[in-house]
Amino acid sequence: MNLRVRAPATTANLGPGFDCAAVALDLWNELEVGEGDGRPELDHLGVRAFAQLAPVEGRRFSFTDRIPRESGLGSSAAVIALGLVAGALASGREPDPEKLLAEGLPLEGHGDNLAAALAGGVCLTWEGRIARVADSPPAVPIAVIPDATVSTAAARAALPGSVSHADAAYTAGRAAVLGAALASDSAELFAAALDDRLHEPYRAKNAPILATVRARLPEGALGATLSGSGPTVVVWAREEAAEACAAALAERFPDARVLRLSVATQGAGPA
Numbered sequence: 001m002n003l004r005v006r007a008p009a010t011t012a013n014l015g016p017g018f019d020c021a022a023v024a025l026d027l028w029n030e031l032e033v034g035e036g037d038g039r040p041e042l043d044h045l046g047v048r049a050f051a052q053l054a055p056v057e058g059r060r061f062s063f064t065d066r067i068p069r070e071s072g073l074g075s076s077a078a079v080i081a082l083g084l085v086a087g088a089l090a091s092g093r094e095p096d097p098e099k100l101l102a103e104g105l106p107l108e109g110h111g112d113n114l115a116a117a118l119a120g121g122v123c124l125t126w127e128g129r130i131a132r133v134a135d136s137p138p139a140v141p142i143a144v145i146p147d148a149t150v151s152t153a154a155a156r157a158a159l160p161g162s163v164s165h166a167d168a169a170y171t172a173g174r175a176a177v178l179g180a181a182l183a184s185d186s187a188e189l190f191a192a193a194l195d196d197r198l199h200e201p202y203r204a205k206n207a208p209i210l211a212t213v214r215a216r217l218p219e220g221a222l223g224a225t226l227s228g229s230g231p232t233v234v235v236w237a238r239e240e241a242a243e244a245c246a247a248a249l250a251e252r253f254p255d256a257r258v259l260r261l262s263v264a265t266q267g268a269g270p271a
Contacts, residue, residue: 003033003089007081007268008120009067009261010074011141011227011234012112015194016174020124022116023137024264025073029065030271031082033090036060045076045107049083052103054090068257070149072228077113080104081268084118089270097267098130113228120267122182133179136263138187139222139236142246144213145257146231150206155229158202167197187222187238194223194236207231209253218248 007029012022031046039057042048047061063082067075084104088095097118101111105128108114115125122134174193181189204210207230214224220241227234237245246260 001033001035001090003086004030004271005033005082005086005089005269006030006271007078007085007117008264008266010077010113010116011072011143011225011232012074012116013196013199013225013228014137014178015196015200015223015225016171016198017112017124017178018171018175018196018198019110019112020126021122021175021178022074022112022125023122023141024116024120024267025141025143026262026264027067027073027259028264028271029063029067029075029078029082031064031086032062033086034060034062044079046079046083049080049104049107050087050090051083053084053087053093059090068145068232070151071145072150072226072230072232073143073145074113074117074228076152077108077117078268080107080114081117085268095269098128101125101130102128116267118267120264122263124179134182134185135265137182137236138185138190140239140242140245141261141263142235142237142242142249143227143257143259143261144209144233144235144249144253145259146207146209146253147255147257148206148231150203150230152229155203155206158206159199160202163198171196171198190236191222194225196225200226203230207233209233209256213249218245221245 009025009027178193250258
């Protein structure tokens with residue numbers, strides 16, 4: 001039995017949506033599962049995810065990675081989603097996103113990227129639940145990817161154990177505006193929501209592009225957010241200005257990879 005599945009990149013947090021909001025992006029990793037000899041090693045996240053749903057003995061796993069690793073674009077979540085979807089299909093199960101999220105959380109640890117990789121579109125997640133709140137946000141994502149990597153564990157370790165009441169209230173307010181922006185498809189509300197005091201200030205030293213971009217946003221940009229743990233920064237542009245924004249960013253950051261991306265409206269599934 002041969003299977004070929006794909007899973008999208010994701011950008012998580014969207015500023016104040018820390019650990020609960022993410023958008024699936026049209027940049028895909030793939031997995032092909034075929035017949036093989038012996039038992040594959042379980043040190044690969046995707047194979048371990050597959051093994052939670054179907055036997056790996058007698059199977060061969062071939063991964064195609066297009067999502068940069070340790071860049072803040074959900075590469076590990078995509079690999080886990082590949083294994084989960086392929087495992088579900090191999091065992092004759094329907095690859096239900098919430099059920100697969102429950103299977104994958106012990107491997108991923110935090111569900112925001114994984115939820116969006118499984119369900120596609122714009123997702124909120126909490127306590128193992130997924131709410132797909134929109135097909136896309138009211139802006140075009142442009143990823144500015146530096147030639148550097150950031151360990152998710154190290155980035156999380158940089159966060160303080162507590163924050164001030166003022167910072168918590170500020171971010172809670174912006175998170176409420178973010179939810180309203182996504183529900184109403186309002187570019188104006190979305191622009192007002194893209195600020196955070198829970199995680200971005202503490203991760204900024206590993207993502208210096210964020211402050212530089214925010215200090216001088218390209219014309220037509222609504223705002224910028226740190227993608228996951230960074231160092232990638234996503235600039236959110238109005239549709240009509242997206243190409244010009246991407247060109248301006250490429251000129252300003254010649255050492256970075258600048259990608260004008262679309263939102264992946266489908267989550268992980270057959271390729």
